[in-house]
Amino acid sequence: MSPKIYDRLFEGLVRGLALVAVLLLVFIVFFIAKESYPVFKQVDLSTFLLGQDWRPLSDPPRLSILPMLAATIAVSLGALFIALPVGLGCGLFLSQVCPPQWRRIIRPFLDIMAGIPSVVYGFLGVMLLIPLVEKYFDVSSGESLLCGSILLAIMILPFIISTCDETMSKAAAKYLPASKSLGVSRWYMFRHLLLPASKIGIISGAILGTARAMGETMAVMMVVGNAALMPTSIFERIKPIPALIALEMGSAPLGSLHYHALFAAGLVLMLLLVTINLIFYLIRQRLEV
Numbered sequence: 001m002s003p004k005i006y007d008r009l010f011e012g013l014v015r016g017l018a019l020v021a022v023l024l025l026v027f028i029v030f031f032i033a034k035e036s037y038p039v040f041k042q043v044d045l046s047t048f049l050l051g052q053d054w055r056p057l058s059d060p061p062r063l064s065i066l067p068m069l070a071a072t073i074a075v076s077l078g079a080l081f082i083a084l085p086v087g088l089g090c091g092l093f094l095s096q097v098c099p100p101q102w103r104r105i106i107r108p109f110l111d112i113m114a115g116i117p118s119v120v121y122g123f124l125g126v127m128l129l130i131p132l133v134e135k136y137f138d139v140s141s142g143e144s145l146l147c148g149s150i151l152l153a154i155m156i157l158p159f160i161i162s163t164c165d166e167t168m169s170k171a172a173a174k175y176l177p178a179s180k181s182l183g184v185s186r187w188y189m190f191r192h193l194l195l196p197a198s199k200i201g202i203i204s205g206a207i208l209g210t211a212r213a214m215g216e217t218m219a220v221m222m223v224v225g226n227a228a229l230m231p232t233s234i235f236e237r238i239k240p241i242p243a244l245i246a247l248e249m250g251s252a253p254l255g256s257l258h259y260h261a262l263f264a265a266g267l268v269l270m271l272l273l274v275t276i277n278l279i280f281y282l283i284r285q286r287l288e289v
Helices: 004-042 045-050 066-097 100-115 118-136 145-181 186-197 197-216 218-223 243-248 256-288
Strands: none
Touching: 004 045, 004 256, 045 066, 045 118, 066 100, 066 145, 066 186, 066 197, 066 243, 066 256, 100 145, 100 186, 118 145, 118 186, 118 218, 145 186, 145 197, 145 218, 186 197, 197 256
16 A cells, blocks of 8 residues: 555544544533433522522522532632642743752653542542641641642642643743853743743643633532532632532432433533633734734
8 A cells, every 4th residue: 555545544544533532522512412401491590500598498499509500610720829839930940950860750740640540649649638728727626728729739739740840841941052152141031031941831721721620520529529619718618519519429310300400510611711811812812813
């Protein structure tokens, strides 16, 4: 067979796999929307999104997810607020300051951190993080929004650090020789050339971190207390949407309004993730111009 035939076969294989991926995504969205539809025939959309009372077993059922939606956004933004500056500094250190022998040790360690199961992080949070919060902040229970944000920040750090490291290494290869030839100090180059040139990569790391944080279930569920309350304080117990679905899906009767309401909550979470990714994408597009 000629090389052109192999090229065409490979091209057809790639196109087919891409089509399968798109069709799979469409099927998932359609299935979740289909299972969510019975809820919106009985519960007004504004009530479902903006109400604060989640009582699926009451008569009549009260299905409002605003506390869980607010908790999901709060814990994810809290994790990003903690992790992004740390990840940015670590990425700068690894790409520009760290000796090569230490870099060869640290990079595999970051990959290992990214692959650790979330339940292990959750167990460490229960055993170490919660007692520390109770001790140093003098609260009766360490299970809180703060614990969830700190734990999520630790979990998303490897993604942010790796993205920033790779982006800054490429930017340094472009600007470092010229900076040295002009006698520009290294730290001036970092601040005025390297960081502005790496902004697209930094935003990409923020996108990856936010998506991971919003979809995380087990680790967060173990440290936030799982109370359907509005997050009015960082020491308040909360219940994000992934924890809500994980805790209640097993007990919801198949085909019940409670069952379909959990699918509707998942649909809201998915649309929220799509919206946030779209916002980040538009910001990237504007920065690239």
